[in-house]
Amino acid sequence: MFTWLLRRLFQACFVVLAMTIIVFIGVHVIGNPVDILISPEADQAERAKIIAEMGLDRPLWQQYAYFLGGALHGDLGRSFVFNEPALKLIGGRMPATLELAVTAVLMSMCFGIPLGLYAGLKPNGILGRVIMSGSILGFSLPSFWVGLMLIMTFAVQLGWLPSTGRGETAEILGVRWSFLTWDGLRHMAMPALNLSLYNISLVLRLTRAGVRETLPMDYIKFARAKGLSPARVIFVHVLKNIMIPVVTVLGLELGTTIAFAVVTESVFAWPGMGKLIIDSINVLDRPVIVAYLMMIVLIFITINLVVDILYTVLDPRVRLETKA
Amino acid sequence: MTATLEVRNLRTHFFTRAGVVKAVDDVSFSVERGQVLGLVGESGSGKSVTGFSIIGLIDPPGRLAGGSILYQGRDLAKLDERDMRHLRGNRIAMIFQDPMMTLNPVLRIDTQMIEAVQAHIKTSKAEARTRARDALGMVGIPSPEERLNSYPHQFSGGMRQRVAIAIALLHNPDLLIADEPTTALDVTIQAQILAEVQKLATDHGTALLWITHDLSVIAGLADRIAVMYAGRVVETGEAADVLDRPAHPYTHGLIGSVPSRNKRGDRLAQIPGMTPSLLSLPAGCAFRGRCAHASTACEQEPPVAEPTAGHAVRCFHPIQGAPA
Ligand SMILES: Nc1ncnc2c1ncn2[C@@H]1O[C@H](COP(=O)(O)OP(=O)(O)OP(=O)(O)O)[C@@H](O)[C@H]1O
Ligand code: SF4
Ligand SMILES: [Mg+2]
Numbered sequence: 165m166f167t168w169l170l171r172r173l174f175q176a177c178f179v180v181l182a183m184t185i186i187v188f189i190g191v192h193v194i195g196n197p198v199d200i201l202i203s204p205e206a207d208q209a210e211r212a213k214i215i216a217e218m219g220l221d222r223p224l225w226q227q228y229a230y231f232l233g234g235a236l237h238g239d240l241g242r243s244f245v246f247n248e249p250a251l252k253l254i255g256g257r258m259p260a261t262l263e264l265a266v267t268a269v270l271m272s273m274c275f276g277i278p279l280g281l282y283a284g285l286k287p288n289g290i291l292g293r294v295i296m297s298g299s300i301l302g303f304s305l306p307s308f309w310v311g312l313m314l315i316m317t318f319a320v321q322l323g324w325l326p327s328t329g330r331g332e333t334a335e336i337l338g339v340r341w342s343f344l345t346w347d348g349l350r351h352m353a354m355p356a357l358n359l360s361l362y363n364i365s366l367v368l369r370l371t372r373a374g375v376r377e378t379l380p381m382d383y384i385k386f387a388r389a390k391g392l393s394p395a396r397v398i399f400v401h402v403l404k405n406i407m408i409p410v411v412t413v414l415g416l417e418l419g420t421t422i423a424f425a426v427v428t429e430s431v432f433a434w435p436g437m438g439k440l441i442i443d444s445i446n447v448l449d450r451p452v453i454v455a456y457l458m459m460i461v462l463i464f465i466t467i468n469l470v471v472d473i474l475y476t477v478l479d480p481r482v483r484l485e486t487k488a
Numbered sequence: 489m490t491a492t493l494e495v496r497n498l499r500t501h502f503f504t505r506a507g508v509v510k511a512v513d514d515v516s517f518s519v520e521r522g523q524v525l526g527l528v529g530e531s532g533s534g535k536s537v538t539g540f541s542i543i544g545l546i547d548p549p550g551r552l553a554g555g556s557i558l559y560q561g562r563d564l565a566k567l568d569e570r571d572m573r574h575l576r577g578n579r580i581a582m583i584f585q586d587p588m589m590t591l592n593p594v595l596r597i598d599t600q601m602i603e604a605v606q607a608h609i610k611t612s613k614a615e616a617r618t619r620a621r622d623a624l625g626m627v628g629i630p631s632p633e634e635r636l637n638s639y640p641h642q643f644s645g646g647m648r649q650r651v652a653i654a655i656a657l658l659h660n661p662d663l664l665i666a667d668e669p670t671t672a673l674d675v676t677i678q679a680q681i682l683a684e685v686q687k688l689a690t691d692h693g694t695a696l697l698w699i700t701h702d703l704s705v706i707a708g709l710a711d712r713i714a715v716m717y718a719g720r721v722v723e724t725g726e727a728a729d730v731l732d733r734p735a736h737p738y739t740h741g742l743i744g745s746v747p748s749r750n751k752r753g754d755r756l757a758q759i760p761g762m763t764p765s766l767l768s769l770p771a772g773c774a775f776r777g778r779c780a781h782a783s784t785a786c787e788q789e790p791p792v793a794e795p796t797a798g799h800a801v802r803c804f805h806p807i808q809g810a811p812a
Binding site: 382388390391393400401408478 | 574575576581582584589591592595639
């Protein structure tokens with residue numbers, strides 16, 4: 165287990181390093197921030213001075229080495245626009261994105277698993293079919309359009325829910341969270357639902373497929389032959405088997421959800437990392453873009469690692485193999 | 489005294505898209521307290537379906553299409569699901585064919601045994617655990633206390649089947665249905681388990697319905713034998729009568745194909761042909777296409793003949809006299 169973890173960490177470091185190179189070069193290809201940041205009226209000398217200040221006059225490999233040196237000390241550069249450390253800027257926006265993504269993933273479990281269970285137990289019923297057809301919509305409707313429709317319905321027409329911002333927040337450990345206040349929760353409801361729609365469909369389909377696959381198994385029949393109640397058979401014997409793939413996939417989806425929060429955050433003006441990155445790309449604020457991408461890479465790697473560990477905890481058969 | 493189990497004219501049909509599969513069609517037999525009935529027949533003859541019908545685990549598209557299943561005089565076919573559940577695993581238990589598939593792979597043995605105890609007795613978890621441990625010890629599992637904490641995949645096939653037997657015997661059932669519990673195991677373990685189950689059954693006066701496709705397995709075990717062919721019982725009687733004076737041409741062929749009954753060097757007698765498809769059974773005797781004694785009369789439904797008292801044969805031309 166320990167050597168396995170060590171190997172995984174080593175792999176992770178390598179991936180991060182490779183990503184720094186790709187991200188750094190990629191960002192330099194998309195455009196030169198000088199054209200956007202420096203006012204057209206500035207004279208030649210002024211231009212050169214600012215360029216030198218931002219370190220943009222040096223060759224790319226030097227800029228990269230400089231960036232890497234800083235990165236090792238936890239310094240990913242200063243934002244050209246806000247003149248603040250990029251990492252601090254992103255860190256400040258991260259809680260908003262994290263709580264949105266985590267809520268969305270939790271919601272997808274709360275809706276997806278019961279719906280999938282029902283559809284799996286009653287595959288030929290009308291409701292079961294409706295659920296399955298609905299999940300196709302969940303996969304295929306564009307997220308921004310659904311977001312707009314949600315706003316149209318619940319904010320504009322019905323006036324039940326606020327459509328923009330985080331609402332009231334409360335502080336824990338110096339970080340502000342929306343989920344701690346009623347107003348914050350009301351603000352989060354629509355964006356979280358919007359963000360979870362795809363995952364609801366995914367979990368629902370996984371659960372249904374799992375139920376269909378597990379029900380005809382001999383061990384389910386044997387469980388029934390013991391005289392167990394149908395509830396015990398479904399919620400212990402069937403569900404425990406299904407939770408393994410669902411938790412694995414959903415864990416991996418958390419990373420994607422964080423990354424795809426960009427669209428939802430833009431639609432609902434949710435002040436998270438996604439909103440920040442869109443703004444930063446517009447003005448080619450390189451350090452922020454790079455820091456954001458690095459952050460996403462780190463989040464993905466961490467989540468993958470955690471999911472792998474979780475998987476071995478959930479599935480006894482895997483646990484033995486990793487020990488051996 | 490009423491028999492522990494009396495099956496009368498049982499019909500279990502599967503209403504599939506391709507047509508009605510009459511897996512069990514007019515089957516009757518009975519088992520007395522402390523007795524062993526061997527239910528013998530080729531693969532697909534409807535033995536397992538008979539077993540599942542008795543314990544009430546026939547799922548759609550299958551259902552009981554007629555007949556009665558009298559357990560101590562009560563008709564199980566008319567019992568509602570709740571009352572049936574109180575009997576299942578408690579008064580009527582079943583052991584399945586494939587030990588590798590009967591235990592839930594993601595639940596520990598203790599979980600699977602404790603729930604089986606608590607399904608029928610109101611008792612503490614600790615108490616149930618003690619019972620489970622004793623049951624494991626009884627079926628010859630070494631260090632049962634530690635083994636309770638294992639997962640199924642940590643057991644060999646033979647050990648798993650012992651666990652399943654221990655679970656089936658937890659409540660000292662009045663009726664035990666053993667559906668080829670030893671076919672997947674190697675010969676020595678087969679013999680051990682056979683002897684153990686028989687001992688446990690006689691000790692508790694359990695009526696035993698032993699299902700097998702191999703006559704030699706039950707030759708020394710069964711008090712009575714019922715031979716099934718294509719969903720029907722074609723011959724029943726005292727074990728000695730059926731084995732020594734088989735009257736149905738199919739039983740005759742089955743006995744001929746048991747190796748121990750052939751002289752050394754003899755070619756193993758095989759019944760020519762295959763089991764007919766249950767979807768397109770010919771009118772009259774289903775064995776007609778493979779029967780050396782068939783006549784035009786066999787195109788009608790064969791009558792039940794009784795060569796000796798308690799020995800019934802469904803055939804126009806029962807074989808008389810000499811053993812196979
Ligand atoms: N769910 C089902 N749907 C349709 N047909 C079924 C179903 N279950 C069983 N059958 C049919 O019922 C017949 C009897 O099956 P059964 O499992 O009782 O045979 P068996 O005598 O136990 O054979 P084996 O020795 O292979 O276990 C088979 O022909 C099978 O095709
Ligand atoms: S009824 Fe006819 S075909 Fe059927 S077993 Fe008897 S002799 Fe053979
Ligand atoms: Mg069978």
